[in-house]
Amino acid sequence: MLDKNAHVRASNLSVNFGSVDVLNGLNLDIQKGEFLVLLGSSGCGKSTLLNTFAGLQEATSGQIWIDGRNVTWEEPKDRGIAMVFQSYALYPKMTVRGNLSFALKMNGTPRREITKLVEDAARILQIGHLLDRRPSELSGGQRQRVAIGRALVRHVDVFLFDEPLSNLDAKLRAELRVELKRLHRELGATMIYVTHDQVEALTLADRIAAMKDGVIQQLACPDEIYNRPANRFVAQFIGLPSMNFFKGKLTRKDDKPIFSSSELTLSLEDYEAETSLEEGQEVELGIRPEHILLLKDPSGIASGMLGTIDLVEMLGSEQIVWVVAENSRFCMRVPPDEKLRHGERVAVQFRTDNLNLFSMQHGMRL
Ligand SMILES: Nc1ncnc2c1ncn2[C@@H]1O[C@H](COP(=O)(O)OP(=O)(O)O)[C@@H](O)[C@H]1O
Ligand SMILES: [Mg+2]
Structure with missing residues (x-):
């Protein structure tokens, strides 16, 4: 049965690539407004799961539900989600303003509204002074902010992040981490965030889904994951230095x-x-x-x-x-x-x- 309160849900979800089962009957309910972190080492299936939520990856079997709607076969653009990737993938020839407004222009948002949406996003992300620059004139952290801004202007209530901070140096990563947390509080949106970095998971998450080989090992709040790991794998994966x-x-x-x-x-x-x-x-x-x-x-x-x-x-x-x-x-x-x-x-x-x-x-x- 569908959990009425689940905002995003994977139900008995399987994804395979040829003979390789990446996900096999996975179930996950994410509540409205929750910051859920998918944590696991490289290759465990985090991006596959996130992409299946987004509709960029087809489910082999099972279902994806968003806001009470079965979206398993819906196009990405119809799912009411926005995604931010590790590679910022900004349009190099466009200014920051152009990058932020591109998707809105494409879907026919009136000009006035675009201006307002872009300015709001720029204010929240503190990139107002950069609106007329091109990506090549920005630092890594600024580019990643613009990439987040592009998701932000779309006013969706589900945000998907795939290791958005991995390309940044440690200090910047820590700074943006704090800002993402603030952003989440300000927007109250549902956020699903993929990372292999356990510090990011512990600091950002309302709940962490710790994954190994496509299987969620434990789904719990950071305190419980840290202090009462469900098994030996979670125990050694979380914490630095390790247990x-x-x-x-x-x-x-x-x-x-x-x-x-x-x-x-x-x-x-x-x-x-x-x-x-x-x-x-x-x-x-x-x-x-x-x-x-x-x-x-x-x-x-x-x-x-x-x-x-x-x-x-x-x-x-x-x-x-x-x-x-x-x-x-x-x-x-x-x-x-x-x-x-x-x-x-x-x-x-x-x-x-x-x-x-x-x-x-x-x-x-x-
Ligand atoms: N398009 C694809 N074709 C074949 N195998 C894939 C494809 N995408 C991912 N995989 C495999 O699926 C597994 C999970 O990948 P992925 O979800 O990207 O892991 P993660 O994001 O946790 O690093 C890996 O073993 C990867 O090699
Ligand atoms: Mg990945």
Whole structure:
């Protein structure tokens, strides 16, 4: 059944190229006004899904619904959507104003209205002073703004973005990210945004659909994706530096569940499990770098271990410290003023209220 509240919906959607199934019976409901990010590594099928929403890619089977309408066989121009690509694809001979108004001229929008729409978009994107320049006279960030502006003038209520910031340098990317977020708040439109960049996903999304091999692994808000990843794949994909993993077993001590390996014993009393924790089960324990703490007094070590500092990366606001222990190598975040040297012996403590356990068998969070 169609979810009445879903603004954009993929229902049992399959797309294949010859013998290659890129999407296979995918379901996804996106709410009105939601900022949904499709996140996954290159080749996992993000663009294919987005293009199918847009009508640039034909569905092999299944349906696309927009605003309660089955648009599976509608032309892109009739779907009420606008799309922004990674390559800005501006018309090089036209000015910014020409680029922004082109589609409107083509669909016969009255001149007066065009002027107003272009000026509104230029104001929102802060490119008013660039309207008479050509694309060759703009920086990368300015060009991408114009590309977004071209989508904006169309006054649709669904925007599709395919890695729009990937071509920009890191600083500009961070700036435009903030602006996109503001834009979303201002327009209240539904936005579906494709990226392989987990920071973009975490900062922009209302909900993230984390994809692997054409399959949505988890659909949840950034907080949940980060703190309660559904499986081992999502856990290692999200977060930089990545979550640390330790192989071990579930056992019991004084009738309380514990994680145990040759070098580490941790209480699981605070652990919020998805399923029952079976004794003897082989598991991987996951813990984020910010949840491993340096211990000043190693004698008090209760839920941690000893290790040797292998490498220190100073990032200004913090240090990423890599530690090698008996059977493992892991990293932790440490305040910048802590003086640490390569080769130094340290004691570390694991915060047991921030653990994740994954089945060694199927990789799902336990
Ligand atoms: N037109 C096409 N013909 C054949 N294979 C394609 C075509 N477009 C995409 N693919 C394949 O489909 C898979 C998903 O591609 P794509 O959706 O572009 O991934 P992403 O955007 O996540 O990087 C890839 O393996 C890609 O090689
Ligand atoms: Mg792509």
